[in-house]
Amino acid sequence: MTPTDTPERVYRRTYQLLRPHRGTLALAAILGILGTAAALAQPLAIGEVVAAVEAQQALMWPLLVLFVLFTLDAGIGALHVYLVGRVGTGVVLDSRLRLVDRLLRAPLKVHLDNRQGDLFTRAVADTSLLRTALAQGLSTLFVSALMITGTAVIMVAIDPLLAGLVAGCLLVSGAASGYVARLLRLATVRLRARVSEFGDACQRALGNVQTIKLSRGESREATRLGDRARAAYRDGLRVAVINATLYPAMNVGVQASFGVVFIVGGARLSTGSLTLPEFSAFLLYLFYLLTPVISGLQALAMVQQGMASVGRIGSVLDIEPEEEPPARASEADTARTAQPTHTPGERPTAASPPAPATPAAPVTTVNGAAPALSLHRVTFGYQPDQPVLDQVSFDLGPTGLVALVGPSGSGKTTVLGLCTRLWNPQSGQIRIQGRDAQELPLSQLRHQVAYVEQAAPVLDGSIRENLCYAAPEASNEAIDHVLDRLNLRTWVEQLPAGLDTPVGEAGTAISGGQRQRIAIARMLLCEPPVLLLDEAGSQLDATSERAMHHAIREESRHRLVVVVAHRLASVVDAHRILVLDEGHISAQGTHSQLARTNPTYQHIVRTHLDGDPAQTIPPDRTRAGQGG
């Protein structure tokens, strides 16, 4: 994701971010105006005090006015700063909430195509920058602009000619400053990208510290991280240089103004067209102009740097969520593309060619019931022109144990991803219990089709939190029952904190086999009609594996269980085996049928499963009517 936004688009995004806070901002603006008025009136009030002293008049009222102005200035200033801080914090919160929501709902492809470290930096660091950059920067700009305008009006009133000349000088240097500010924004965009790369490299290194140690890669990783850090440093220096030229660019204008005022004002003084008090007052206000000009410039630099973050955040907010709106979902029956075909920050174009129409699948039934899972001529490729699956069709269930086998890379995991709509087919149709998967809301679909991934991930938290993650409403009895079935109960009961024992980040505090069984138990607790297991059991010892197979066989009496298997033990019991080869279902049957008759399956058994078919063919245990 690269922020390629035009400045107009960035301004529009900034407006959208600030829009919810417009009430508070308006109040802050009013306070800014009042504060400016109070500040501008102070020299006049001081003049009144001096005049009263000179005229030996009562000082009470002039002093009281001055005191009120000081108090107003201080009080209004404090309230103004609070309101601006409140808006800044609110903008950070809003953008984080929206960003997190977008990222979690983004299609899987977005996460695979983008560096996690970069997305993380956008969610944490870029949003933090908004507080100072937008709220503080913009409000300071606003107040500075007011101060400059107010001072300018007074200067025009004193001497329009001199004021015009000062304005000319400031406009020329203002244009130069504007150009430098634009350079600053572009340099900051590059800097933010470098910082993201560094964050990403840190995440890669710290997330794989064990592998790095075992590969003796500490020095190489340190060099890699150092390179990234130095790249960020170089871009940081560039930002510092540009930032440093911003002040002189404007300062030249201010200096020139003084020169012009002295020369032209002095000449007008000598001709009598300007009085000495007017000339002194004009000079005083010219000095007065300096503070808002300087703070305005600093604010401009701040805002420009914030704009870089606005662009980076905006490109995440543009990501289309994976859930399709109803109108598009109904169109999807006939024309589908592999989703999403766009990269984040880039909206899908209406010009995308429609996928070829696929005739609706004929609804088949098994013993009078709709199959739990059907694929009808499903074609899919991660790259549209490189199909991984080509016209794959099968009907499975409503109950039974089905094994999906095939050489590595033949597309077994891809089939499971399609069944849970992590990916959408380019053509063809998937039906869950007779209903088109595209028409089911994602949450419902993923409740009906539970998928235990190949890596069997667990989340940082307790065993209980992990078990109940997909079924938060699961009862204690249901949890105990599942633990029993997966041979986990004794282990959990021996733990000092039982179910409340933490599993560690990414399950580092438990064994691989325990992690795998927790991941399976999590999905069993959902009681889904379809359970998909990818490589389940690969990290289990013989006893646990037997217990798990027993549990899975039991489950398959009540639901369809599809197991992607690399081990013979996982397939010999299956009611049906599908052989996936080069994107096609090349054979299907029971283990004994395929092992006797199908050369492809025999080859797979010899080379990819863990046994020799001639020695391991068990009696055919298939039950009629099951497994589709």
Ligand SMILES: Nc1ncnc2c1ncn2[C@@H]1O[C@H](COP(=O)(O)OP(=O)(O)OP(=O)(O)O)[C@@H](O)[C@H]1O
């Ligand atoms: N996210 C992805 N982006 C691009 N290509 C992918 C992606 N995931 C998988 N592939 C490719 O798709 C093909 C099928 O992969 P898949 O993981 O489905 O195979 P598999 O049969 O499950 O393999 P294995 O048995 O080794 O797990 C492979 O060529 C793989 O490189």
